[in-house]
Amino acid sequence: MVKRPRETKIKTWVETVLVVAVMSVGAAPAVAHSFLVDATPSSKDHVAAAPKAIKLRFGGGVEPSYSTITVEDAKGKIVAEGATGKPDTPRELVLDTPKLSGAGRHVVRYRVLSTDGHIAQGAYEFFVDGQ
């Protein structure tokens, strides 16, 4: 009879963990992971000239010092890398691209640390039509 209360306790603990796990899964869509919600230029955009900066906006706060954005030009060469943020816009990251030039398909890749501890990463393309 010494074992009984302990078994009950463990069972209760397991049940609690399961309930919390199920709740977490159910609540997942409501939790604002820092997915990309907007970008300038945006995915599939056609712009007349190479942009001087890439701006990404996420669904939640991001940590600039643990985040990276890169841009590849039409030749696949990385022409800019980094990410800066401002305290008053915690969901935005900017990559200055002063050396970006030339027409064609450009690829933006990002890997960011969300303030909730998750990593969000992805890539999209945009097109420079002119020049």
Ligand SMILES: [Cu+2]
């Ligand atoms: Cu998250």
